[in-house]
Amino acid sequence: MSAIIRFMNYEQLLRERDLKVTPQRLGILTLMHQSGHISIEDLYEKISRQFSSISLATLYKNVHAMIETALVKEVKIPSMKSKYELIKAPHAHLLCTQCGSFEDVSVPMEQIEAMLPHGVHFKTTESSLVFSGICETCQKG
Amino acid sequence: MSAIIRFMNYEQLLRERDLKVTPQRLGILTLMHQSGHISIEDLYEKISRQFSSISLATLYKNVHAMIETALVKEVKIPSMKSKYELIKAPHAHLLCTQCGSFEDVSVPMEQIEAMLPHGVHFKTTESSLVFSGICETCQKG
DNA sequence: AGCTAAGTGAGAAAAGTTATCCTTAAAAAC
DNA sequence: GTTTTTAAGGATAACTTTTCTCACTTAGCT
Known part of the structure; x- marks a missing residue:
């Protein structure tokens, strides 16, 4: 190319x-x-x-x-x-607290944004979600 | 007191x-x-x-x-x-991009952590979620 | 090709954070 | 309660990270 x-x-x-x-x-x-x-x-x-x-x-x-x-x-x-x-489709991230790996993960952000309690009148335009934990590789190792 | x-x-x-x-x-x-x-x-x-x-x-x-x-x-x-x-029960945050207000919001973090796609074997220990948008006050004003 | 506005690079400056060192105060031992 | 030990506080220096300034260069128009 x-x-x-x-x-x-x-x-x-x-x-x-x-x-x-x-x-x-x-x-x-x-x-x-x-x-x-x-x-x-x-x-x-x-x-x-x-x-x-x-x-x-x-x-x-x-x-x-x-x-x-x-x-x-x-x-x-x-x-x-x-x-x-680069800006791309909404997604979340996985951070492995053991090896430090950081990657995208596809998660239905819209659904998550719909989970605000009733009575909270907040108009979400974007949300940021990071899961911290242990990645598959580190779990095995 | x-x-x-x-x-x-x-x-x-x-x-x-x-x-x-x-x-x-x-x-x-x-x-x-x-x-x-x-x-x-x-x-x-x-x-x-x-x-x-x-x-x-x-x-x-x-x-x-x-x-x-x-x-x-x-x-x-x-x-x-x-x-x-201070560390307290898991919760998310709301950030108003207009007035800058920042507050806690109660959201079922466990449920959200269960929304990772099948096939992703990540053991989440904690997650961080911030909704950005317009707060109720700013929507009215 | 020449013009103009925007971008680049070098270094200084400013902000933000951490380290050092000595003094002070909290907790433990008596 | 006094002494001893050890951690914590404060001042400042040293770093790290980010922003600013300004002279020079380049991209994008005409």
């Missing part, structure tokens, strides 16, 4: 948000996609391999620009640093 | 965890109880009124000691600084 085709989608996503398409941004988006969710630290380490002179400031600025334009989402995780992921 | 009776409970909670009972710690616990959940910043501002010379280091050290001994919990909140609360 050529670089042009591979990046096409991200270019469009950036343009739709009036964000200029730069190699750094394409790299950030590609890394987020590849890893699923990634911390700033890891992102910097990985992107520095491609753009050895990239500045941390650039990274922060871009990640925030992408959050503000609803391209990326910050996932806050109990007892861990935040990770960032 | 005398200070002795009021603090009795916290003293015991501290002693059970081999944490020395100090006025600063009692103050921290009291403030957490009163506010429900509070950020480090607010906690420092409020506790400084009682103990004008308290150090930020003391605050951080104590909050961490209390987290490690399962007396207090850090609540990570999308697009906000963490808040800290």
Whole structure:
């Protein structure tokens, strides 16, 4: 797959948000996609391999620009640093407190949002759900 | 209600965890109880009124000691600084993205934990759920 | 190709958190 | 109740993380 085709989608996503398409941004988006969710630290380490002179400031600025334009989402995780992921269908996360693995899990968020007690008139627009526990691998090990 | 009776409970909670009972710690616990959940910043501002010379280091050290001994919990909140609360029965939180209000809501966490897809063998020990949206007051206003 | 606005990079600055070290106070021992 | 022991508090320095500034470069229009 050529670089042009591979990046096409991200270019469009950036343009739709009036964000200029730069190699750094394409790299950030590609890394987020590849890893699923990634911390700033890891992102910097990985992107520095491609753009050895990239500045941390650039990274922060871009990640925030992408959050503000609803391209990326910050996932806050109990007892861990935040990770960032491309916005996709609503889902929850599993955090293994033993090995630290962190992954997406498909959960009917709408149903969960319907579980607020009657009498609570809160209009939910989004919800964040992280299950902490022991992953299958660690249970076996 | 005398200070002795009021603090009795916290003293015991501290002693059970081999944490020395100090006025600063009692103050921290009291403030957490009163506010429900509070950020480090607010906690420092409020506790400084009682103990004008308290150090930020003391605050951080104590909050961490209390987290490690399962007396207090850090609540990570999308697009906000963490808040800290006394550990109590499992519950979720409501965050109003308009006025910033943040409150507890009673939700059957066990039921939610049972909603993981079949085939996902994850042993959940705890889960964190925050609903973001518009609170009742803001909907009316 | 040239213009303009936005983005990048380097470093400084600011915020937020943790570590060090000495003093003080709580709990245990007597 | 006094002494002894040990943990905790406070001040400050050191880190870590994030944001800001500004000169320079590049993307996207014309």
